[in-house]
Each structure stands twice: as C-alpha cells, then as structure tokens.
Amino acid sequence: MSELQVLPVPSGVGVVGILPLLSELLDGTAPAALPVPAADERETRRLTDALRPGEPIDDGVALVVATSGTTGVPKGAMLTAAALRASGEATHARLGGPGSWLLALPAHHIAGMQVLLRSVLAGTEPVVVDVTEGFDPAVLPAAVETMTSRRRYTSLVPTQFVKALDHPGAVAALASLDAVLLGGAATPAPVLQRAQEAGITVVRTYGMSETCGGCVYDGIPLDGARVRIDDGRVLLGGPMLATGYRGIPDHPAFAEPGWFRTDDSGSLTDGILSITGRLDEAISTGGLTVVPQVVERALNEHPAVRECAVFGLPDERLGRRVTAAVVAESGTLPTLDELRQFVERTLDPTAAPRELHLVDALPLRGPGKVDRRALESRFG
Template sequence: MSVLESFPVPAGDAVRSLLPVLARALDGEGPALLPVPAGDEREIARLHVALAPGEPIDDDVALVVATSGTTGTPKGAMLSARALRASGDATHERLGGAGSWLLTLPAHHIAGMQVLLRSVLAATEPVVVDVSRGFDPAALPAAVAAMAGPRRYTSLVPTQLVKAMTDPAAVAALAELDAVLLGGAATPAPLLARARDAGIRVVRTYGMSETCGGCVYDGVPLGGVLVRIEGGRVVLGGATVASGYRSLPEHPAFAEPGWFRTDDAGELDDGVLRVTGRLDEAITTGGLTVVPQVVEAAIAHHPLVAECAVVGLPDERLGERVVVFVVPAGGEAPTLDSIRDVVSRELGAHAAPREVRVTAALPMRGPGKIDRKALRARE
C-alpha cells in the first residue's frame, strides 16, 4: 500500500519540469500523485480536505485527478498507469501517429494533464501557453511556430475556440495543426462549422476525469473503449476507465467493475454516440422536461449570440422557468422574442426561454464547463 502525495502543478513553462515525474508515473513507479494548482492555496486546501494526501492508497494508482462535478465537492478519479497509457496510445492511434503537443489548459485538470502525458509517451517536449491570467489567442501564432513536427496537436475547450475565432492570426495558426481536440463542454454547431470552414481540423472529444479524459472522438469510441446506453444514460467501459473514486469504494458510478455510469444522456446510432445533455441538469417546467444543452444548441444559431447558458429558475406556476444567459456576439443583444422564435421553431414553445439575461462572460467550473449553479445563485 502506497501513500497519496500532493503534486503541485505550476503554470507557464515551469510545468515542463514535471515531465520526468510523469514519465515515472506512466512506468508505474513512484507514489500516487494528486495534481493541485501551485500557488492557489485556497484550492489546494479544498482538494487536500476532500482527497486526503498523506493517506494510504492502492499501489496500482498513478494519479488521482479531481473532478469538477456539479455538487461543488470534488471527487478524485483514481487512474492507473495502465489506463493512462491506454488513453494516450489510443489517442495517437486515432489521430494518425504520435506528435508534439501545445498546452493551453491548466495542467492540474485531466485535459491539460493529458497533454503532458501524451508528450511523455511521444517523447516530445510540449510548447506551453501560460493561461494563469486567462487565455489570450494572440499567443497562438508564436506557440504553434515553436512546435516541432512532423505532427502537431493541441487541446482546447469551446470558450477558447470562441475567442480564437475572433483573431485571424490565431485562426491561421490553429489551421496549421494536424488536429485540435475540442472537449470539456458541448460545441455549438455554428462554432464547429466556422472553425472547419477556416481549415481547422477540429476533433470533438467526449470523456471525463473518470475515463482519463476524452475517450470518444467525433462520436466514435477510441480503441479499447466501450460505450452502451442504459435507460438513456451513457455508460463507458474499457481500458481507460478509472478504478473508482478516492475514499468512496461503494460509489454507484463504479458499481460494475470496468464500467463508469455517467450523468449524461445519450443515444447510439450505428455505433456513433450522440450526447444530448446532463441528466442531473434537466429542467422541469409546466410538467415537461427541458434539457439545457439542447436549448443552447438551438440558440447558438442566433446571429447575435456568441455564447449562452440555459438554467431553470424557481417559478410558482411552472415549477421552474427556462432562463437563458447570453454573451452577445457584438454590441447588440438579442431580444427575448427573437430567441423564443428560434427555439420554438426547432424544439417547441415549452422549451423556449421566458427570460434573457445579458452577461459579459459565463462562469466556469473547471476548464470549459458552464457553472449553472453560479448562474442560478445570481438570481
């Protein structure tokens, strides 16, 4: 039995100093590591309280990666070296071979950590964009130019791609890469179309800390990954699944060995997965169920909407009313009537928002995930 150790992860170029430690972790050597954001004492304390570094842990655990779940209390996905290697190897196989990676995400989260781990597996040195003060697309041209070939990749979340698409030089830089993995949240269809029309090779990824990050690419499971649907719920299995949650041996998400029960709703069509939304975020309004992500996908086609988030707020008559928070695409904000028209035509009037809130930015929890709890708290 080994002991879990806190593993401070710095921002910027200093993160490359972690590569030798991660190489040993991938070889199954050294202690189990809990990545925490170096310098963020409040977050470190929160993760330490929840995940208990210094306490024993199974010998086969290489990393314990904190989730950014909706409850606000982090759980720690226990990932073995075998699972992490399977994830990295399957990713490179799907993308056409190993290559160099550009890190644009905080590396204490699974998506950023995977950029470092894939770099170790590929025996390449990652190029790093410092995002400690936010993502600046103006940094992309120089960063991409510094990457070694022949194959070059990066991983972004949709909010970063939204920003990058406003900068022609950043768009041109991303179009030089062999693949831009895009995950962490649903990708609006208009954003995906604009990026691909600009020559960016976007690969949509689906996964979570519990599956070593993205394990389904453009709807198709990676090699060694299994997907099934149970009662509308996505269930993931195979080589990349975590061995469970830290200190939660009876958690129902891992009740079946080798499988992880997600909180996502989805459908399989001839082996291709389509995720339709979060089961735990559905809105019940007037006795009908509305899935926020489905409504957001419809609103994303509105020409005056750059980003949006849909939540349910308490309503004496309806139980919950549908409300949308909108980041305008320009100076003019969309009207409620115009948004209701877009949604009603595609989904029906019951799903159409009853209020619009204009905001400069959407709150996030973890990289790229909308913090709906924070939005509801505003009201």
Template sequence: MLDRRAELSAILDGSAAYVPVPDDPRETALLRDALAVGEPIGDDISLVITTSGTTGTPKGAQHTPATLVASAQATTERLGGPGNWLLALAPHHIAGLQVLLRALASGHTPAVLDVTDGFDPDAFARALDALDGPRRYTSLVPTQLIKVLDSPSATTALANSDGLLVGGAATPPALLRRAVDAGIPIIRTYGMSETAGGCVYDGVPLNGVRIRIDDPNPEGVGRVILGGPMIAHGYRNRPDHPAFADPSWFRTDDLGTVDDDGVLSIVGRADEAITSGGLTIVPQVVEAVILDDPAVRECAVVGLPDDRLGEKVVAFVVTSDSVPLDVDRIRGAVTDRFDRYAAPRDVIELDALPTRGPGKIDRRALRARFT
C-alpha cells in the first residue's frame, strides 16, 4: 500500500479521484461497475469509499479533501496531538484508509502490517514497537483486540502506545474492561464511510460533529442523524438517496439516544430489529446481556423464521472456554432483563462468527446459513 503513496497524497490534495478496491477480482469488478469507475465525477471529489454493504451492493460515499482533512484534524485534536500510525486493517475500507491518510496528513510515513493470511498479534507487537513518530497510534476491530489480549507481547506493545481506536463493530463490555485493566489507551469509535470514519469517540462527538435523534420514542431512542464538516457529499451516481435528503446531514440506519451531557449511545440498527410474536427486539441490547456471561466470548443475535412467532430470537455464540456454556443461564439473564419474549429460543455455538467489511458481524450470512 505504501507503494501507492502518490495516490494517497492525491486523495488529500484533490489532484485525482480514487476508488480503493480489495484484492478479490470478482468484488473489484462488481465495484467498478456499480460505481462507474472511469466515468466523469465532480471536480471536488477525491475519494469514493465503499460502504460495508449491509443491504446488498455496497454504495460509494463521495469525499473531498476538505471532508477527509476535517476528520483527520478532529481525530488528532481528540487524541492529543499528531503522530504516526500502524495499519492493521484492510485499506479499502474507510477505517483502514484513514489510518494511512491521518499519518500522511501529520507528515509521517505509516507502517503497514500484512494481514493477508490473518492477524498475527506477535507480528503486530513487533511492528508497533518499531513505529517511529512523536506519538504512536493504531486502529483495530474487536476480534483483533481479543487476539492482542491473548498475547503478552502484543498487550505490552499496545499498552505503551498513545492511542488505540476500536471500531467497525461494537466493543463488548467485558472486552473493554480487559483492555482497560491491561493499561491499553482504548477509545471506542462510532462512524462509517459516510462520515469519513469515526466521528464520535467514547460517545462524545469530535469537534464540529453534530448529532440529532429523529422521532425518539418515550425512552429517547430514535434514528441517529449526523452532521459536520466530514460528512460525505452523497453517494456516487445516487443523487436522490434519502440518507442525504438534507445535504448538511447524514441519516444513518442506527438507533440511539443522547443524554443530557450530549453523550451518544447506540442501541442497535433499525434494519436489524427482530419482530417476534408481534413484539420488537433490538439484537444488540440482547447481545449486551449475553456477552456478560463468563462462558461467552462473542455473540450475535438474529431473527430466524418461525411458523408461530413469525421470527424467533436465536443467539450464536463463540465460547470463552473459561466456564461451561449454560443455555438456561443465558436465557434466564435475558428474561430477567427484558422478559421472556426477548430470550433466545435457540443458542447455537460456533467456532467463529462470520464478518463483513471492517469486522462487522454478518447477520445476513447467519440467517442464510441457518434458515
């Protein structure tokens, strides 16, 4: 990726427009066709970055040098100053690409960890220890952080860094506690391709970011709407998309609340809610309860077809091997918190959860496999 430094610099100075693509030839061909690579584009657009593809063919969020620089500067301010970055994520997603762009914007040459054959925590430790710069930063997804915490050398290296951004998927509370106890300077990020990456850190918006909750229910839960200088200029070749109906705001698919101090909490996604027996269940809130169980390392809750209920709640778990998995204990914990309607009808143990994009759980793959 560093042999493409000229292209990366062009993204920041606006001298050309690029669409980062993965190594997979079929996916690359799909994106080239869907995003009309080679066709005219606005003079101010320097980057078209694909979304994680929750609902089918990924869309392309259009960014300018101004939106990308605004994101990089706001991140640098929040982290405490400019520094160098180690890339351990796929560079064709916004989280990985921003690692490279932030380093270049700060005048540094980023380091790149080869993750083609998977994430090696010991190689990560060596790369992080060798990273030069006045401050040292990196970004991971939760599944990588789990591997780091299982490696003494990687844990020590990360604890000696100046900041770890964790995003792409929600960080389980137990994993967060392990990282904090290990002395890792962890920051949970919330953002997406349309916001040039993370724009809310530990629930607090970066400088310039605005948050609005549309149509809140009595508990204050509603759709999250984001604004600010890092918001994309719509989608490539989709000028009428409702997410950008107001060009100064981006309408997300996430449900959340904002407390009196302006802290954002994400509850779940509007398009992932389960309807079971006429009642609505948000998977992420059930997952949070299940992840508190000592036997559970990772968890995904989905709705599968059911003749009687319409959909039934099913929990897929990866065990921690610390204590035996007790399905009744899991069901009881969810029932105590939300009542019986939210408790999983089935608990299915897997070796690993399927993911897509930058570490997000692929619920669609789970539904397809087990329906």
C-alpha cells in the first residue's frame, strides 16, 4: 500500500502545472492523490481532516475526489486510473473525438478535474478561465479564440450558463464550440430553449464524483455505463465506477458489487434516463410528498423567474411548507400569488409554494448545486 498524497490544485492558468502529475496518475505510476484547492486553506483543512492524507490507501486508487453531498461531511470517492480513463475515452467517443477543452470550473471538483484529465488523454493543453473571483462571461470570447484544435469543448454548470446567455459575445463564443457540457444540477427547459435558439450545442450530463463525473449524456449512458431503476431509485454501474468511499468500506451506496446506489429518483423509458429529483430532499407536507425539482421545473417556466430553489420549512399545521427562493428576471417582481397560480396550472396545489423569498443569488455547494440547507437556515 502507498500513502494518499495531497494534490494542491492552483486556480487560474497555474493549474496547467499539475498536468504532468495527472498524466502519471492516469498511467498508474504516481501515488494516489487528494485534490484540494491550493488557495483555500479552510476548504483544504476540511477535506484533509475528513479524508486523511498520509495514511495508507490501496495501490489501485489514482484519485480520491471529495463529494459535494448534502450531509456537509465530505466523502472521498476512490477512483482508479482505469475508471478515469474509461470515463474520458467514453466522453470523447460520444462527443465525436478528442479535442481541446476550456476549463471554467474549480479543478479540485470532479467536473473541473475531468476537463484536465480529458485534456491529458487528448494530448492537448486546456485553455483556462480563472474563476477564483467568480465566473465572468465577458472573458469567454478571447478564451475560446485561443482554442486551436479541430474539435473544441467546455464544461459549465447551469448558473454559469445562464450568465453567459445574457452576454452576446459569450453566446457567440459558446456557439462556436462543438459541445458545451452542462452538469452539476438540472438545467431549466427555458434555458435550453434559449441555447438552442442561439445555436449552442448543449449536452446535458448526469453523474457524480462516484462515477468519475458525467456518465449519462442527454439521458443516454456512455459506452460501458449501466443504469437501472430500483423502486424509483437510480443505480449506476460500469467501468467508470468508484471502488468505494475512503475509510467507509461498508457504505450502503456500494453494497451491491458493480453498482452505485444514488439518492436520485428517476425513470427509464426506451433506454433514456430521466431524473425527477433527490430522494433525500423530498418535502413531506400535509401528508403528501413534494419533490422540489419538479416544482422548480414548473417555476422556471414563468417569464419572471431567472433561477429558483424549492425547499421545506417547519409548519405547525402541515409539518413542512413548500417554500421558494427566486432570483427574478431584471425589471420584474413576481408575487407569491401569481407563482402559486402558475404552478397550479401543471401541478397539484399541494406542490405550489406557500412562501416566497426574492434573492439576488442562490447559495451553492460544490459546482452548481443549490445549497437547500443554507436556504432553510436563512429563512427557517
């Protein structure tokens, strides 16, 4: 056994300095590494305290990538070099071949790390957009212009993409790429419609740290990936699957050999996967169950809603009441009554929000995932 090493991941263009080490990790010639954000001491401490670098780890593990789960305590998905290669090669096969990548995500998370690993596999150097101080779509045109490979890709989260759609130069730059991968959270249908009208090739990805990132593209599993539904729950398998969680050998998510038991609910129709929500985020209200993501999809159709998140708050009568936090479109001021009526057009009245909070931005955990617990703490 070797010992798990800390891999400080720089922000900005300095991140290309770790590409040689990533190449060694993919070849299986470097000890297992735990990526941490080099410029964030607090997050580095949180990850190292939980995942214990310096202690032994199985020789087959290449990376231990922290999850961005809802418990607040990071789990470390143990990914082998073979799994990372399988993921990268299946991605390029689905997209039409290797190419150059634009990195606009924190690279210590799996989505950003995969941009670097795919670049190594393609033999290209990624173009890097520094997101240390946030994502600025105004820098995309110049960044995309420097990408010289025949095929060009990037990976974003929906919150970034929404910003980019409001910047004409960024829209044109993204439209010139062969694919824009969108993952981390569900993308609202109106956003996808705007992208289509702008000529942007969007690929919706589904996956997590435990599957080396996205393993289902536009509802269809990548080569080798497997999907099945067990009592409404999504299970994932295939060569890109993690071997388990560091230090938690008996975790129930990996209890069935060859499969990862997600906390997502979904369905398979003619081989196409649809995700309906998170099983651990469902709201029990008045004896009924409301899935936040279903309500969010309905709210996102309203012309005054730019972004939204639905969560539950304690209620003496109902147990939990459905609550919405909304980032309104510029110049609009949606009211609770109009949003309730709008939701009730397509969903049962039980699902319509009973409380509304207009916010400037939604809190996030990890890349692009809404932090519902932060909203519950703020408004509860």
